[in-house]
Amino acid sequence: MIYKNYGNIISNEPIIKNFVYLMIIKEKNIANTARPGQFIEIKTGLIPLLRKPISIFEVDKEKETISILYQVKGQGTKNLSELTANEKLDIIGPLGQGFTIKKFAKKCLLIGGGIGIAPLYDLGLKLKEAGNEIEIILGFSCKETSYAIDYFSKLGPVKIATIDGSLGELGTVEVILEKYNFKDIDKAYACGPEPMLKYLKTLEDEIDLELSLEAYMGCGVGACLSCVCKMTDGEYKRVCKEGPIFQVKEVSFDE
Ligand SMILES: Cc1cc2nc3c(=O)[nH]c(=O)nc-3n(C[C@H](O)[C@H](O)[C@H](O)COP(=O)(O)OP(=O)(O)OC[C@H]3O[C@@H](n4cnc5c(N)ncnc54)[C@H](O)[C@@H]3O)c2cc1C
Numbered sequence: 083m084i085y086k087n088y089g090n091i092i093s094n095e096p097i098i099k100n101f102v103y104l105m106i107i108k109e110k111n112i113a114n115t116a117r118p119g120q121f122i123e124i125k126t127g128l129i130p131l132l133r134k135p136i137s138i139f140e141v142d143k144e145k146e147t148i149s150i151l152y153q154v155k156g157q158g159t160k161n162l163s164e165l166t167a168n169e170k171l172d173i174i175g176p177l178g179q180g181f182t183i184k185k186f187a188k189k190c191l192l193i194g195g196g197i198g199i200a201p202l203y204d205l206g207l208k209l210k211e212a213g214n215e216i217e218i219i220l221g222f223s224c225k226e227t228s229y230a231i232d233y234f235s236k237l238g239p240v241k242i243a244t245i246d247g248s249l250g251e252l253g254t255v256e257v258i259l260e261k262y263n264f265k266d267i268d269k270a271y272a273c274g275p276e277p278m279l280k281y282l283k284t285l286e287d288e289i290d291l292e293l294s295l296e297a298y299m300g301c302g303v304g305a306c307l308s309c310v311c312k313m314t315d316g317e318y319k320r321v322c323k324e325g326p327i328f329q330v331k332e333v334s335f336d337e
């Protein structure tokens with residue numbers, strides 16, 4: 083079931099000012115039904131008119147809240163960053179399909195690049211609840227723009243790569259994955275920039291991997307087709323409806 087409601091903003095704090103924010107919203111229907119990997123569509127002001135898709139970062143069913151971790155990119159997310167506690171937020175959700183969650187025989191691996199880490203935290207919590215051991219690889223541009231590592235450290239060991247080498251390994255998550263021993267891993271999950279996902283596609287015969295895809299979205303509920311992406315069988319699927327979670331083998335990054 084999809085809900086359209088006004089959530090009450092509990093807090094909206096910068097993790098890095100003018101860059102990344104964590105907002106907690108009280109909205110009981112979405113908190114009670116959301117699964118890791120699903121997202122909400124938020125009305126971010128009159129201009130732009132369209133809603134913005136943002137992943138659910140964490141759910142607290144007891145407090146009936148959801149939180150979102152978002153990066154300020156343009157006017158919509160800037161408007162979001164200026165909202166304060168007790169303001170109302172027009173949201174629709176939970177939308178899309180979630181990640182697979184079950185007990186795996188071996189470990190699970192979470193791979194996040196930049197703000198692509200957002201849908202992976204709640205996933206990690208639920209995988210842990212299901213009895214899984216988790217390892218995490220995160221990539222950022224530099225130490226100053228790295229965030230939420232403390233959250234992921236609660237889930238399991240975290241390896242970091244930064245483009246300038248100021249934190250963790252020098253380079254992208256690729257440098258860590260190139261020498262990674264996938265034999266201990268049953269299932270991997272990833273979200274991040276397209277070059278990272280394209281690299282992960284080259285590993286599709288080595289790891290069972292689910293990707294969370296991004297796309298430009300209009301309606302967010304399957305009606306406008308603005309978010310379609312190409313599958314390996316030549317068909318197109320809607321990221322907002324059949325996705326955003328896809329098996330890596332399903333997705334084609336060919337133009
Ligand atoms: C399923 C899904 C989940 C998402 N989850 C999150 C999240 O948890 N946290 C978060 O910070 N962001 C997330 N995003 C991205 C977020 O929706 C966009 O950053 C936001 O819509 C930008 O809106 P804006 O008005 O601030 O910027 P705009 O003015 O709309 O755009 C600013 C810049 O960002 C680029 N951009 C905008 N939307 C996208 C997109 N979908 N893909 C690639 N580039 C884009 C534009 O080309 C432009 O360069 C998600 C996107 C999708 C599809």
Ligand code: FES
Nearest residue numbers: 300302306307322
């Ligand atoms: S955003 Fe309209 S169909 Fe996906």
